[in-house]
Amino acid sequence: MNALTLWFHRLGSPPTFYAFADRWRPWLLWSGLLLALIAAVWGLAFTPADFLQGESYRIIYIHVPAAWMGQFVFVLMAVSGFVALVWRIKVAEIMAIAAAPTGAAFTAIALATGSLWGRPTWGTYWEWDARLTSTLILLFLYFGVIGLYRAIEDHRKAARAAALLSIIGLVNIPIIQYSVYWWNTLHQPSSIQVLEARSSIDPSMLWPLLIMALATKLYFGWAALTRAQTLLLEQESGKDWVRAIVTASAAKQGDMA
Amino acid sequence: MTGQEFSMSHWPFITAAYGVFVALMLTDFFTARAGRSRLLRELAARQRRAKQRAAP
Numbered sequence: 001m002n003a004l005t006l007w008f009h010r011l012g013s014p015p016t017f018y019a020f021a022d023r024w025r026p027w028l029l030w031s032g033l034l035l036a037l038i039a040a041v042w043g044l045a046f047t048p049a050d051f052l053q054g055e056s057y058r059i060i061y062i063h064v065p066a067a068w069m070g071q072f073v074f075v076l077m078a079v080s081g082f083v084a085l086v087w088r089i090k091v092a093e094i095m096a097i098a099a100a101p102t103g104a105a106f107t108a109i110a111l112a113t114g115s116l117w118g119r120p121t122w123g124t125y126w127e128w129d130a131r132l133t134s135t136l137i138l139l140f141l142y143f144g145v146i147g148l149y150r151a152i153e154d155h156r157k158a159a160r161a162a163a164l165l166s167i168i169g170l171v172n173i174p175i176i177q178y179s180v181y182w183w184n185t186l187h188q189p190s191s192i193q194v195l196e197a198r199s200s201i202d203p204s205m206l207w208p209l210l211i212m213a214l215a216t217k218l219y220f221g222w223a224a225l226t227r228a229q230t231l232l233l234e235q236e237s238g239k240d241w242v243r244a245i246v247t248a249s250a251a252k253q254g255d256m257a
Numbered sequence: 258m259t260g261q262e263f264s265m266s267h268w269p270f271i272t273a274a275y276g277v278f279v280a281l282m283l284t285d286f287f288t289a290r291a292g293r294s295r296l297l298r299e300l301a302a303r304q305r306r307a308k309q310r311a312a313p
Contacts, residue, residue, distance in 0.1 A: 040275070056267035062278040105285040112281075113274040120267050219282070226289040233296050243304060250301040 014232050015241040017091045021225035028225070032218030039212035047205050057205075059117040064192075065213040067110035069220060070138055071173050073103030077145065078170040081163025090235070091228070093159035096166060097149050098227035102220050104142035111135055122186055130179035131187035134172060141169040155235050 010016050043061035050057040080096035083089055114132070115125045126132065145162045152158035180189045192199045192206075199206055236242050 044271075044275075054267055056270060058271050059274045062274060066278070101288065102285050105281045109278050109281050112277045116270045116274040116277070120270050223285055223289045226293055230289075230293040230296050233293075233300065237300055237303075242300070246297060246300040246304055249297045250304075253298075253301075 012089050012091050014091060014236055014239075018229055018232055018241070018245070021229050025222050025225050028218045028222040032215045032222060035211050035215035035218065039208045039215055043208035043212070047208060050205075053121055056117060056120045059113050060205075061208050061212050063110060063113040063117060064209060065216045066106045066113065067135070068213060069216045070103060070107035070110050070135070071176060072217075073099050073106065073220060074138060074141070074166065074169065075173060077103065077163075077166040081166045084163050085160060085167075090156075091232075093156065093163065094228050094231045094235070095224065096163050097145070097159055098231055099220070099224045100142055100146050100149075100162075101227065102223040104139060104146065106216065106220075107135065107139045107142060111139060118186075127186050129185040129187055130183040131176065131185050134176040134179050137172055138169075138176060141165070141172060145169070155231075 011020060039061060043058055047058070049055050077096045077099050080092045080099070084093040084096055111132070114135075118127070119125050145165050148165055149158045149162040152161055177190075179185060180187055191201050192209075201209070233242055233245070
């Protein structure tokens with residue numbers, strides 16, 4: 001077994017995963033916040049206005065990273081769900097469900113900011129076009145996964161049901177991606193082709209977008225690890241390693257008081 | 258409408274979009290953080306009660 005495989009196996013153990021999350025959470029949060037601030041200031045104040053859309057294109061710096069994250073997180077949930085269903089790894093079950101609220105938040109941001117971009121650009125807040133409708137379905141799928149998990153009392157059964165729904169819902173991702181090519185939509189085709197490393201955006205406008213995309217991923221890492229830690233503490237509350245963490249946390253709170 | 262007027266009329270939309278972004282991100286941040294802190298406090302209280310029950 002090589003070192004990477006061994007590391008993944010170790011990470012499957014709840015106490016190891018909890019310690020790993022504890023080590024990485026502050027780095028992910030602060031670096032994500034710093035990069036988001038840099039990208040927002042750069043995008044709002046130091047990039048030129050678009051020759052066709054004027055200033056309104058500046059919404060791109062939050063709309064596009066949020067839309068990417070909405071889809072990326074759902075794929076991640078489905079992969080974690082698949083691992084959880086096939087290998088019955090508790091940490092994978094937990095990661096699949098821990099990712100959902102932030103994924104839903106990003107999808108809601110993509111829809112709301114897209115709507116606010118649409119008004120000055122297209123003259124309407126909403127159109128039942130293929131890209132917008134399939135993204136709205138993605139938001140409902142997130143709500144479905146979260147709702148299903150909360151509706152079933154047994155945590156492990158709930159996680160497996162939610163994992164199955166996220167795998168089924170995965171079919172919506174290529175529909176969102178290719179909707180602008182398959183149907184005659186109001187939404188423009190992708191300006192950036194990630195797989196082909198090609199972009200039609202000028203580099204002076206592109207960098208803040210890429211930095212914001214990285215910032216949203218770092219923030220997502222923090223949020224998913226924080227929620228995964230909460231779910232692990234809840235599900236393993238009778239175990240010794242949780243008791244040790246709770247005692248240490250209470251002592252720390254006592255010191256601070 | 259001149260080009261500059263056209264561009265300036267977009268700022269309310271840009272402000273609203275960034276406002277939505279910040280509001281939803283802060284909601285997500287505080288929800289995630291509060292969930293973990295609340296559970297740690299609950300588990301600590303449960304542990305204290307168990308210790309008190311066990312004491313002679």
